[in-house]
Amino acid sequence: MRRCILRLLATVFAIMAVNSSAALAAETVDAAKQDQPLNLTAISLFLVFVVVTLWISYWASRRTQSSSDFYNAGGGISGLQNGTAIAGDFMSAASFLGITGLIFIGGFDGLVLALGAFAAWPLMLFLLAKRVRNLGSYTFIDVISLRLERGPIRIVTVTGTIAVVVLYLIAQMVGAGKLIELLFGLPYEAAVVIVTLLVMAYVAFGGMLATTWVQIIKALLLIFGATLAAVLVMNQVGFSIDKLLAGAVENHPRGESILSSGVLFKDPIQIATILVSMMFGTLGLPHILMRLFTVPNMREARKSVFFASLFMGYFYLIIIILGFGTAYLLYGQPEYFGPDGKLIGGNNMAAIHLANAVGGDFLTGFMSAVSFATILAVVAGLTVAGAAAISHDIYAEVICKGKPNPKTELRLTRATTLAIGIIAVILGIMFENENVAFIATMPMVVAASVNFPILFLSLFWPGLTTRGAIAGGIVGLVAAVGLIVVGPQVWVSVLGHDEALFPYNYPALFTLPLALVITWWVSVTDRSARGQIDRRNYDELLVRSEYGTPDKPLKVHA
Amino acid sequence: MEDEKLRAAISRKTRLRLAFTVVTLVLYFAFTLNYLPLGYSLSQRIGDSWITGSLAMFVLLIITFIVLEFVFLFVDTEDDSGAGGS
Numbered sequence: 001m002r003r004c005i006l007r008l009l010a011t012v013f014a015i016m017a018v019n020s021s022a023a024l025a026a027e028t029v030d031a032a033k034q035d036q037p038l039n040l041t042a043i044s045l046f047l048v049f050v051v052v053t054l055w056i057s058y059w060a061s062r063r064t065q066s067s068s069d070f071y072n073a074g075g076g077i078s079g080l081q082n083g084t085a086i087a088g089d090f091m092s093a094a095s096f097l098g099i100t101g102l103i104f105i106g107g108f109d110g111l112v113l114a115l116g117a118f119a120a121w122p123l124m125l126f127l128l129a130k131r132v133r134n135l136g137s138y139t140f141i142d143v144i145s146l147r148l149e150r151g152p153i154r155i156v157t158v159t160g161t162i163a164v165v166v167l168y169l170i171a172q173m174v175g176a177g178k179l180i181e182l183l184f185g186l187p188y189e190a191a192v193v194i195v196t197l198l199v200m201a202y203v204a205f206g207g208m209l210a211t212t213w214v215q216i217i218k219a220l221l222l223i224f225g226a227t228l229a230a231v232l233v234m235n236q237v238g239f240s241i242d243k244l245l246a247g248a249v250e251n252h253p254r255g256e257s258i259l260s261s262g263v264l265f266k267d268p269i270q271i272a273t274i275l276v277s278m279m280f281g282t283l284g285l286p287h288i289l290m291r292l293f294t295v296p297n298m299r300e301a302r303k304s305v306f307f308a309s310l311f312m313g314y315f316y317l318i319i320i321i322l323g324f325g326t327a328y329l330l331y332g333q334p335e336y337f338g339p340d341g342k343l344i345g346g347n348n349m350a351a352i353h354l355a356n357a358v359g360g361d362f363l364t365g366f367m368s369a370v371s372f373a374t375i376l377a378v379v380a381g382l383t384v385a386g387a388a389a390i391s392h393d394i395y396a397e398v399i400c401k402g403k404p405n406p407k408t409e410l411r412l413t414r415a416t417t418l419a420i421g422i423i424a425v426i427l428g429i430m431f432e433n434e435n436v437a438f439i440a441t442m443p444m445v446v447a448a449s450v451n452f453p454i455l456f457l458s459l460f461w462p463g464l465t466t467r468g469a470i471a472g473g474i475v476g477l478v479a480a481v482g483l484i485v486v487g488p489q490v491w492v493s494v495l496g497h498d499e500a501l502f503p504y505n506y507p508a509l510f511t512l513p514l515a516l517v518i519t520w521w522v523s524v525t526d527r528s529a530r531g532q533i534d535r536r537n538y539d540e541l542l543v544r545s546e547y548g549t550p551d552k553p554l555k556v557h558a
Numbered sequence: 559m560e561d562e563k564l565r566a567a568i569s570r571k572t573r574l575r576l577a578f579t580v581v582t583l584v585l586y587f588a589f590t591l592n593y594l595p596l597g598y599s600l601s602q603r604i605g606d607s608w609i610t611g612s613l614a615m616f617v618l619l620i621i622t623f624i625v626l627e628f629v630f631l632f633v634d635t636e637d638d639s640g641a642g643g644s
Contacts, residue, residue: 111616112589119586122623126578126630245608260601260612261592268593275587306627313620320613460572543561546568 041365042183049217049373053202056213060206067396067409070207071138071388072293077212079300083307086291088215089381090117090282090308091222091315093175093374099316100354101347103323104330107248107258109265110323114316116278121309123283125302131459133292133301134548135541139385140289140451141393144458147537149466149530151398153454156473158393160450161286163477164443165386166427168287169379169420171440173428176375182345183352183368192428198376200421203383204414208294211380218370218377223315225363225370229351230318232358233325241321248327258327273509280512281444284451287385298548326350329357379424387416441505442484449476449511453519459545462538465523465531472519479514483507571634578630585619 064070077085095117102110136142141157173192180191202210237243249256254263265271282288292301330336330343336353338344343353355367391413396404431439450473457464457472484490486501523531591597592612600611 108592108610108612108616111613115586115589115616115619118620119582119623122582122627122630123579125627126575126582242608245613249608259603259608259610262601265593268590271590271593272587275589279586302631306631309624309627313624317617317620320617542568543564546571547564 039183039361039365039368041361042368043365045365045369046184046372049221049369050198053198053210053214053217053373053376056217057202057206057210060210060213063209064205064207067392067404067406067413068138069209070410070413071384071392072290073207073209073212075294075296077294077300077304079295079303080307081212081216082291082295082300082304083309084219084311085212085215085294086288086304086308087311087315088217088219088222088377089291090288091219091312091374092172092378093179093371095315096222096226096319096374097179097348097351097371099319100322100326100351101349102264103319104326104343104350105347106264107252107254107324107327108260109263111320112265112271112274113278114319116275117282118309118312118316119275120279120282121305121312123279125305125309127456128283128289128459129292129301129305130298131545132289132455133295133298134545135459136293138290138293138392139388140286140455141389142397144454144469145397147458147541148464148469148534150402152470153466154393154398156470157451157454158389160284160446160473160477161389161393162386164284164286164447164451165382165389165420166423167439167446168285168443169382169386169424170427170431171443172375172379172382173424174431174439176372176379177428177432179348179371179375182349183371188432189429192425195375195379196421196425196428199379199383199424200417202376202380203387204417207413208290208384211377211384212294214373214380215377218373219311221370221373223311225355225367226315226318226322229355229358229363229367230321230325232363233321233329233354236329236358244321244324244328247329248324250328251331252327253331258324269509270504273504274506276512277441277444277448277506277508280448280452280508282447284447284455285443286389286447286451287381289455290385290388291381322351322354325358326354329354333357383417383420383424386420387413390416441489442481445480445484445506445508445511446477448508449480449515453512453515457516457519461520461523462535463523464519464538465526465528465534467526467528467531468519468521468523471522472515475518476511476515479511480507483511574634575630578626582623582626585622589615589619 063074066074068074095114099110099114099117102113104110132140132143135146139161141154141161144157145154173195176195177188177191180186180195181188184191186194202214234241234244237247245259248258252258257263265274291304295301295304330350330353336344336357343350345352352364352367352371356364359366391409395412396402396409400409453476454469454473458469483502484505484507487505487507488500488503489505491497491500491502592600592615600615603610604614
């Protein structure tokens with residue numbers, strides 16, 4: 001094990017060294033990358049992060065002896081630790097770089113995605129945290145299949161889970177490749193391979209325990225870096241938010257309009273459908289729901305959601321300073337813009353340029369390293385969720401009918417992790433030159449249209465039956481994918497048509513209600529014997545879902 | 559009898575969590591007012607400051623959601639003995 005990690009570390013160092021040198025002389029990279037000098041601080045800090053996290057994986061590997069250890073760290077994570085890890089898992093590069101970049105170009109409108117990302121957490125606490133924790137073991141699919149017919153419902157929900165994980169993974173891998181290519185001067189393919197190798201080391205050896213600590217460290221680094229950058233920005237304006245906004249208005253080409261809505265979005269339906277997709281998508285993300293099982297009891301599960309909200313709420317408030325800070329400090333500074341007048345590296349690099357403007361090379365390097373760490377933490381969480389869906393939900397629960405050989409299951413879990421890693425590299429390289437904006441949209445919409453309706457109704461509606469859940473899940477999946485394909489991001493941007501057949505990028509405002517209605521209608525018209533069992537199971541599970549009474553044997557029917 | 563009491567308590571708790579959910583959803587979707595003629599006043603600056611109603615709304619929503627969570631944890635604690643849900 002130790003030799004394995006050391007060998008991996010040596011490989012990573014070697015690849016980085018070779019490719020960094022190559023990048024210095026790169027003539028094949030595009031103008032943006034040529035304008036971005038190699039940042040040795042970023043590489044040094046990132047290597048420190050890699051060494052520390054690989055050491056954690058080694059430490060965690062000695063404590064990961066069973067499937068339970070692998071999937072949920074043996075349930076031994078505290079509420080505060082888990083809350084921090086959830087924040088680390090959820091605050092992706094899209095949150096940090098993407099939202100700051102949106103505020104840079106559109107001002108207030110960029111905050112729509114920040115609110116959407118944050119507002120799911122109160123509902124996670126009110127609706128899901130306790131009942132999901134009390135009923136499940138390792139994945140949210142455990143919760144659903146406790147009440148509904150195990151085989152068919154697991155297959156449908158695993159399909160939803162795998163779809164979400166793979167789509168999320170593609171978006172992260174392409175984002176990682178592009179980001180690292182720009183920040184570290186590494187070739188795209190090398191960046192994808194490095195991310196994958198590191199994540200496989202974390203997950204395959206250290207399971208959820210290593211993943212948790214990687215996410216905790218990343219969350220703390222991100223919050224520290226964002227706070228430091230925000231303090232330095234505020235220092236430039238005498239710690240007056242008024243002066244910051246006035247400066248942003250003065251320098252931004254759109255002037256005062258950036259302080260209110262309408263620069264990026266104008267249509268209220270578009271806003272509503274983004275808000276629905278972000279909120280209910282988050283409530284159906286398998287790698288996030290899985291974190292509820294890493295704590296010892298429901299009290300810690302609820303606490304962890306609250307702590308996660310505190311961290312994320314703070315972060316999204318800081319984003320206001322960073323976002324308007326970019327508008328104030330970057331516009332009018334030619335060194336941050338290319339010959340075409342666009343921000344070097346694109347708008348997503350606004351936060352990194354801001355770090356340079358207020359903190360010089362050190363802060364740029366720090367934030368670059370944090371951005372890389374962010375991707376590693378998110379991909380690690382996704383990989384654990386994907387591995388659990390195959391080895392636990394399919395192998396252990398469907399093929400072995402809930403009685404797997406523990407050693408075989410753990411071996412399969414690790415093999416699945418490696419397979420996901422290989423798939424991630426292939427997909428990352430395949431999609432290098434594709435427009436991945438729609439791929440980043442899909443996981444949220446699919447999770448909102450497939451996973452969330454089934455999970456919510458299984459917890460709160462006595463009338464739900466297996467047939468209803470399957471019908472609703474399939475219709476939700478088909479509608480979500482179909483409407484995204486005929487929407488602007490695929491129909492126009494990818495397929496090259498003049499006009500989209502459906503006007504919105506995030507269609508969950510339409511697909512979520514559709515899935516709910518289909519589930520309801522099929523369930524109420526279901527007269528099957530299995531339907532009767534499903535309805536009775538709700539009653540049997542209700543007390544346990546609220547109070548968690550593991551000592552009382554359940555009378556549910558599989 | 560014990561079971562009936564438990565179920566009554568669960569109904570009460572379910573109503574409580576649905577009430578918190580409805581409040582959250584109403585506040586959350588009120589954000590779309592920024593994009594409707596009805597919410598025109600939100601786009602205006604507050605007094606002499608550069609802070610607009612829209613920006614203030616965003617900040618207040620984040621803080622309100624956290625406060626709602628805190629209140630929920632406070633009022634929904636009667637069963638959290640820590641014994642369950644292992």
